[in-house]
Amino acid sequence: MPFTKKDLPINVDAIKGFLADDEGEALFAAASESITLGPCLEVGSYCGKSTVYLGAACQQKNGIVYAIDHHRGSEEHQLGEEYHDSDLFDAQAQLMDTFKEFRRVMREAKLEDTVIPIVAASKLASTNWSTPLGMVFIDGGHSLDAAMADYRAWATHVSVGGILAIHDIFPDPTQGGQAPYTIWKLAKASGLFEELPTVNTLGLFRRI
Ligand code: MG
Numbered sequence: 447m448p449f450t451k452k453d454l455p456i457n458v459d460a461i462k463g464f465l466a467d468d469e470g471e472a473l474f475a476a477a478s479e480s481i482t483l484g485p486c487l488e489v490g491s492y493c494g495k496s497t498v499y500l501g502a503a504c505q506q507k508n509g510i511v512y513a514i515d516h517h518r519g520s521e522e523h524q525l526g527e528e529y530h531d532s533d534l535f536d537a538q539a540q541l542m543d544t545f546k547e548f549r550r551v552m553r554e555a556k557l558e559d560t561v562i563p564i565v566a567a568s569k570l571a572s573t574n575w576s577t578p579l580g581m582v583f584i585d586g587g588h589s590l591d592a593a594m595a596d597y598r599a600w601a602t603h604v605s606v607g608g609i610l611a612i613h614d615i616f617p618d619p620t621q622g623g624q625a626p627y628t629i630w631k632l633a634k635a636s637g638l639f640e641e642l643p644t645v646n647t648l649g650l651f652r653r654i
Pocket of ligand 1: 613
């Protein structure tokens with residue numbers, strides 16, 4: 447039987463986040479097939495919804511997921527912005543803090559033996575990175591600067607045969623922001639990747 451979200455160790459519908467079921471299932475499949483090439487790394491974990499799919503796939507094969515997020519929210523999550531969630535606001539610090547919720551989700555999903563959180567900006571986390579990765583999933587900030595920094599920091603670490611996944615691909619600008627699509631086009635034009643079929647808004651490539 448093909449994997450579905452019902453096979454996950456936690457009810458993903460109860461996890462805060464922005465990921466469709468078919469996208470999550472595609473992440474699971476991509477992580478599952480690429481883990482033999484190296485660990486999986488995601489940028490932009492938020493509360494861990496996508497991390498649960500990636501983690502469940504890697505756990506089955508004794509793999510590791512590095513989950514990078516500064517946990518201060520993207521532009522659209524900030525106080526007064528469209529996707530602000532007051533449950534995730536640290537009033538004392540006057541900042542977003544999604545790490546507490548992320549940890550709760552990882553514990554509940556029994557993924558603490560598989561997922562390594564890195565609480566830092568993506569560019570900083572990449573500073574001394576040298577481990578080849580089986581899969582990179584970019585789902586970070588949607589400003590052009592943030593998306594470009596994530597692409598530049600991580601795309602070249604994907605092992606040959608491994609997967610680069612980019613979330614929130616909207617070729618039609620009336621449907622969504624263009625920064626993820628911009629880096630998707632860069633990946634396509636780079637000569638480093640073969641394009642795989644897009645799943646909903648999840649762009650997928652294989653490193654060649
Ligand atoms: Mg996203």
